[in-house]
Amino acid sequence: xxxxxxxxxxxxxxxxxxxxxxxxxxxxxxxxxxxxxxxxxxxxxxxxxxxxxxxxxxxxxxxxxxxxxxxxxxxxxxxxxxxxxxxxxxxxxxxxxxxxxxxxxxxxxxxxxxxxxxxxxxxxxxxxxxxxxxxxxxxxxxxxxxxxxxxxxxxxxxxxxxxxxxxxxxxxxxxxxxxxxxxxxxxxxxxxxxxxxxxxxxxxxxxxxxxxxxxxxxxxxxxxxxxxxxxxxxxxxxxxxxxxxxxxxxxxxxxxxxxxxxxxxxxxxxxxxxxxxxxxxxxxxxxxxxxxxxxxxxxxxxxxxxxxxxxxxxxxxxxxxxxxxxxxxxxxxxxxxxxxxxxxxxxxxxxxxxxxxxxxxxxxxxxxxxxxxxxxxxxxxxxxxxxxxxxxxxxxxxxxxxxxxxxxxxxxxxxxxxxxxxxxxxxxxxxxxxxxxxxxxxxxxxxxxxxxxxxxxxxxxxxxxxxxxxxxxxxxxxxxxxxxxxxxxxxxxxxxxxxxxxxxxxxxxxxxxxxxxxxxxxxxxxxxxxxxxxxxxxxxxxxxxxxxxxxxxxxxxxxxxxxxxxxxxxxxxxxxxxxxxxxxxxxxxxxxxxxxxxxxxxxxxxxxxxxxxxxxxxxxxxxxxxxxxxxxxxxxxxxxxxxxxxxx
Amino acid sequence: xxxxxxxxxxxxxxxxxxxxxxxxxxxxxxxxxxxxxxxxxxxxxxxxxxxxxxxxxxxxxxxxxxxxxxxxxxxxxxxxxxxxxxxxxxxxxxxxxxxxxxxxxxxxxxxxxxxxxxxxxxxxxxxxxxxxxxxxxxxxxxxxxxxxxxxxxxxxxxxxxxxxxxxxxxxxxxxxxxxxxxxxxxxxxxxxxxxxxxxxxxxxxxxxxxxxxxxxxxxxxxxxxxxxxxxxxxxxxxxxxxxxxxxxxxxxxxxxxxxxxxxxxxxxxxxxxxxxxxxxxxxxxxxxxxxxxxxxxxxxxxxxxxxxxxxxxxxxxxxxxxxxxxxxxxx
Numbered sequence: 001x002x003x004x005x006x007x008x009x010x011x012x013x014x015x016x017x018x019x020x021x022x023x024x025x026x027x028x029x030x031x032x033x034x035x036x037x038x039x040x041x042x043x044x045x046x047x048x049x050x051x052x053x054x055x056x057x058x059x060x061x062x063x064x065x066x067x068x069x070x071x072x073x074x075x076x077x078x079x080x081x082x083x084x085x086x087x088x089x090x091x092x093x094x095x096x097x098x099x100x101x102x103x104x105x106x107x108x109x110x111x112x113x114x115x116x117x118x119x120x121x122x123x124x125x126x127x128x129x130x131x132x133x134x135x136x137x138x139x140x141x142x143x144x145x146x147x148x149x150x151x152x153x154x155x156x157x158x159x160x161x162x163x164x165x166x167x168x169x170x171x172x173x174x175x176x177x178x179x180x181x182x183x184x185x186x187x188x189x190x191x192x193x194x195x196x197x198x199x200x201x202x203x204x205x206x207x208x209x210x211x212x213x214x215x216x217x218x219x220x221x222x223x224x225x226x227x228x229x230x231x232x233x234x235x236x237x238x239x240x241x242x243x244x245x246x247x248x249x250x251x252x253x254x255x256x257x258x259x260x261x262x263x264x265x266x267x268x269x270x271x272x273x274x275x276x277x278x279x280x281x282x283x284x285x286x287x288x289x290x291x292x293x294x295x296x297x298x299x300x301x302x303x304x305x306x307x308x309x310x311x312x313x314x315x316x317x318x319x320x321x322x323x324x325x326x327x328x329x330x331x332x333x334x335x336x337x338x339x340x341x342x343x344x345x346x347x348x349x350x351x352x353x354x355x356x357x358x359x360x361x362x363x364x365x366x367x368x369x370x371x372x373x374x375x376x377x378x379x380x381x382x383x384x385x386x387x388x389x390x391x392x393x394x395x396x397x398x399x400x401x402x403x404x405x406x407x408x409x410x411x412x413x414x415x416x417x418x419x420x421x422x423x424x425x426x427x428x429x430x431x432x433x434x435x436x437x438x439x440x441x442x443x444x445x446x447x448x449x450x451x452x453x454x455x456x457x458x459x460x461x462x463x464x465x466x467x468x469x470x471x472x473x474x475x476x477x478x479x480x481x482x483x484x485x486x487x488x489x490x491x492x493x494x495x496x497x498x499x500x501x502x503x504x505x506x507x508x509x510x511x512x513x514x515x516x517x518x519x520x521x522x523x524x525x526x527x528x529x530x531x532x533x534x535x536x537x538x539x540x541x542x543x544x545x546x547x548x549x550x551x552x553x554x555x556x557x558x559x560x561x562x563x564x565x566x567x568x569x570x571x572x573x574x575x576x577x578x579x580x581x582x583x584x585x586x587x588x589x590x591x592x593x594x595x596x597x598x599x600x601x602x603x604x605x606x607x608x609x610x611x612x613x614x615x616x617x618x619x620x621x622x623x624x625x626x627x628x629x630x631x632x633x634x635x636x637x638x639x640x641x642x643x644x645x646x647x648x
Numbered sequence: 649x650x651x652x653x654x655x656x657x658x659x660x661x662x663x664x665x666x667x668x669x670x671x672x673x674x675x676x677x678x679x680x681x682x683x684x685x686x687x688x689x690x691x692x693x694x695x696x697x698x699x700x701x702x703x704x705x706x707x708x709x710x711x712x713x714x715x716x717x718x719x720x721x722x723x724x725x726x727x728x729x730x731x732x733x734x735x736x737x738x739x740x741x742x743x744x745x746x747x748x749x750x751x752x753x754x755x756x757x758x759x760x761x762x763x764x765x766x767x768x769x770x771x772x773x774x775x776x777x778x779x780x781x782x783x784x785x786x787x788x789x790x791x792x793x794x795x796x797x798x799x800x801x802x803x804x805x806x807x808x809x810x811x812x813x814x815x816x817x818x819x820x821x822x823x824x825x826x827x828x829x830x831x832x833x834x835x836x837x838x839x840x841x842x843x844x845x846x847x848x849x850x851x852x853x854x855x856x857x858x859x860x861x862x863x864x865x866x867x868x869x870x871x872x873x874x875x876x877x878x879x880x881x882x883x884x885x886x887x888x889x890x891x892x893x894x895x896x897x898x899x900x901x902x903x904x905x906x907x908x909x910x911x912x913x914x915x916x917x918x919x920x921x922x923x924x925x926x927x928x929x930x931x932x933x934x935x936x937x938x939x940x941x942x943x944x945x946x947x948x949x950x951x952x953x954x955x956x957x958x959x960x961x962x963x964x965x966x967x968x969x970x971x972x973x974x975x976x977x978x979x
Contacts, residue, residue: 027757064969064973065956066956066957067956067957070954070956070957071953071954073954073956074952074953074954074956075952082716082952084756084952084953084966085717085718085753085756085949085950085952086753086756086757086758086950086953086966086967086970087756087757088953088966089758089970089973
């Protein structure tokens, strides 16, 4: 049996309660803030010696000095004067918050007794992990390793409470620049993919890369050291990059090159363009149009277009011709026709829609294709995530870092809505999806106007766990995120925190010592809150075994902007690797750039079996050049005889 | 962890009160009484005594030169607490607790040396108690019952006189446990021991080269006339000449006064202590001055840290305060 490291003490002024107790230790004890300890009671209750588990939340130290002035006097006012031959009596007193009582009833104040450092088994019991680490019904997901006083114990989250259905969602807070938030998510995803219980089915992750190259190299190995490897070993997670990652990125405004930092030729095999047409965008017009844009009249016209115009043959006696609107270009032609008709008749309204409303909606909708150029194709071409055929243990990264804010919102809203729709219908391809969103305070702020994205995030936070749609969200300032979003996150991780943030009311439940520890956390350390843990726990996690964004950018520099033909060929080769640049140049010799891009988009959309023929069919057949040759001269007619009576 | 050796089951005042009122219907309990240490101490009359100077021919002041370094390894002190729990007639029944401990300094930190001694006893004036009452108490308390009138045939029945008698018995017991610990140290250790108080009460302790007694109270001053002026005029880091203290009931020791704090602005006794060491044989007499200087430097080194907030901090060294705090915690 190990020796006790402290003793419980209680006084009338500082009594113990069922949720808090105090103990003192030797001056050289390894106890610190966040250390888990076990108290063995002295007296049996109902025949059982009580054991109480607690975590140190506060520490005090003092000597027998009655006032600091006595020390000044003792040194004659000279701090550097002779050192006293005896050190004053000194105490290390700690306050611990109770994690668990064994037995749980009757719940009594913590008894006097010896205090021991918790070993790994104690940690399991203290954090109630014993309930979900049983063989046969194991649902533990390692989140890191608890380290204190020589005890190393992996800490597990309960998959039922992290990924549903009991509770779900994860929120990560921490200051920027310490690689905590993104690294923690990368590590945790790897851990989830390794330990996700078989009985819960399949799982995939959709990550939105909203800034820089953070998530652009998840399939490339990163640099980790022996200490990291030890943590991986302890958590039984392979120290490897993700084996199956698929990237999606919109085009740049030129429609040729992909708008991502992962554009190096060597890495393009799993990068797919993300392109949406009018149909996809109009469903989420609310995301891109603000309240001033969409009054009741405009809303009515947009609904009319969605119901009666989009993807249908639309005829009207007033219009010059029938319209089938499938793209922004078609829509603009339809608007022009309607307005021309109104001008011709000198009328102010058409089908109850006022001409001003029509002009306004035309202006706003047409504007979308400009604001989201690269993502939204004028011609209705669509290249999307593989909704319906998601793969187990696969990470889908959508790189929206290069997009305007509106376009980011659009991508986010549409992707998440589609995920929800497919999960509701159980036809996504996997049963659980983790959606990782950084900068949550931008998408779901605590104040500001109600936006579509915020409403959608609230919906996921409150109902997603029943569907298997789990939100992993990160932000620098948790206090600035909508309360219902963070409140519904069953699990919360905290990296190093800013002092101002810690001063906000949301952190009032933490002791000053815990706040100090949070403000000085090292890289790779997290504070974890989880439904099974009655108090926050500090853990260490390894560096993710994936290439860091900035390393990836230097190792795989961005490709130079490709020529139109090179870019198109790259896309088409995904469908038919045998295609050559010479063939492409021949086929498109007489085509404009727009025609070539339209043909490419059609290939991506239709994915034909015979790409060569399908692509060529979009262009006029070119005539092979031939050198002019003189036509063979017919043999000269014989000269007429001079005596021919019929000759003229 | 050290165990406590007590001379009987640990008693506390409230338990004893409850038991005695059950055993002796005539007992009247008292509540809220101060301890006798607060009400009785300091009743000895101040006095001056002459002493034979053995360093030179008259008492002089010497500057203690040189660096003050730690010379003591451990500190010994004892405590006592006497509380009247009830009266049987005019006879006070006093619960007395005495304790002594040696605190050993290792790496500048204090640790308890061996087992501290603690005794709980009940002090009763048998001469003023009915035989039945005494017999009843004796049955219940056994060896812990102490007769405070034993050997005092002339004591009067004034409750204060009986209370003082109890106090002195407790004091005697306290000196006894201190003496036992000091003797253990002298028998088993080889480093210097700082004893709070005189050392002449025990022969083995008084002749040991390991023990230094440091007396803080000066109800008796060993100087008269011009010598008294010299003692009271000692400046910081000055000591008096060494003199000899002899007593018919005690062992002869060598002693000197030492000023361990600057007395400017304070009363003449401020920072004044009297050191006692073993009286040397004739062959070591010449070294007595050097020995006094060495020991004085050791004592001066103990002046920091201050023993505040104890009111006697000008004379008390921190090691002794530590002993007192330790004993307060365990008694």
